[in-house]
Amino acid sequence: MDSHGQDGRRVVWAVVGSGIGPLLLAATPTGLVGVVFHATEEVRDKALARLASRWGAEPVEAPGSPLLAEAARQLEEYFAGARRAFGLPLDWSLVSGFNREVLRELATGVPYGSVVGYGDLAGRVGQPGAAQAVGTAMGANPLPVVVPCHRVVESDGGIGGFGGGLETKRKLLALEGVLPEPLF
Numbered sequence: 001m002d003s004h005g006q007d008g009r010r011v012v013w014a015v016v017g018s019g020i021g022p023l024l025l026a027a028t029p030t031g032l033v034g035v036v037f038h039a040t041e042e043v044r045d046k047a048l049a050r051l052a053s054r055w056g057a058e059p060v061e062a063p064g065s066p067l068l069a070e071a072a073r074q075l076e077e078y079f080a081g082a083r084r085a086f087g088l089p090l091d092w093s094l095v096s097g098f099n100r101e102v103l104r105e106l107a108t109g110v111p112y113g114s115v116v117g118y119g120d121l122a123g124r125v126g127q128p129g130a131a132q133a134v135g136t137a138m139g140a141n142p143l144p145v146v147v148p149c150h151r152v153v154e155s156d157g158g159i160g161g162f163g164g165g166l167e168t169k170r171k172l173l174a175l176e177g178v179l180p181e182p183l184f
Contacts, residue, residue, distance in 0.1 A: 011051050014063035015039045016072040019079035019175065020168050023145070026051055026059060027067045031089030034142045037164035054094070075145065081175065084112035086146045099137040101125050107147045113176045117155040131155075139163055145172065 011033065013026040024044050026034035036047045051059045062068060070088065077083035090107075092100055105124050110116045116124075118138075119131040127133065138149040144164060150172040154160045162169035173179040 010057065011055050011059040012062035012065045012068060013048065013051075013059045014061065014065070014068045014072065015044060016063075016075065018075055018145075020145075020164070020171050023075065024048075025068050025071050025075075027065065027071070028055075028091045028093070030091040030093070032067065032071050032143060032146060033091040033094060035144050035146055037144065037168060071146075078145070079175065088146060090143060090146070094142040095137075095140060098125070098127070098130070098133060099140050102134055102137040103141055103143075103147050103149075106149065106152065110148060110151045112148075113178060115151045115153045115173070115178055118152055118160065119155055121152060135161065148172075151176075151178075 011026055011028055013024060015022050015024050021037065022039040024034070024036035024039035024047055025032065026036075026047075034047065034051065036043060039047070048059050063072075067089070074083055074086050074088060078086070092104070095103060102121060102125055106116070106121060109124060110121075117131075118134040119128070122128055122130040122134045134152065138152050139161070141147055141149045141163070144150070150162060150169045152160060159166060159169060159173075170179055
């Protein structure tokens with residue numbers, strides 16, 4: 001317990017604007033634990049209910065939390081084209097096993113402005129035949145944008161899927177110079 005009687009697993013959250021719409025950011029004392037796309041009231045409420053179920057306590061809205069404020073600042077810089085890598089502590093507790101291994105490799109091994117194929121990423125973690133499992137890991141990524149699952153594409157040049165929607169993936173890849181900016 002901390003000095004406020006909390007168990008140290010309290011989750012704080014805030015919704016911030018971004019170049020791809022509102023994002024819900026959630027953090028624990030360990031680090032950023034969640035980023036949720038299209039954070040309308042309905043999406044926000046569902047995401048907060050999932051976090052409450054996972055932690056056994058209601059997440060607390062705290063936009064002034066130092067970690068959330070820093071995450072918001074770094075995301076703002078990213079969307080302004082002034083940041084190429086995030087320097088935030090991450091709480092990996094929402095993923096485990098193969099998914100965690102793949103996401104950690106993605107976070108550290110696929111830099112801004114580059115892409116990797118699903119199969120190539122599987123090979124990087126020692127599972128060369130696990131391209132579909134990598135796709136599943138991308139779909140389970142609790143930290144999109146910060147852990148850049150938008151940088152994972154099909155080996156034949158296709159864009160692949162994306163939990164935030166293909167238009168969002170295209171915008172992120174265009175921001176990083178991988179795809180041309182949309183004409184309209």
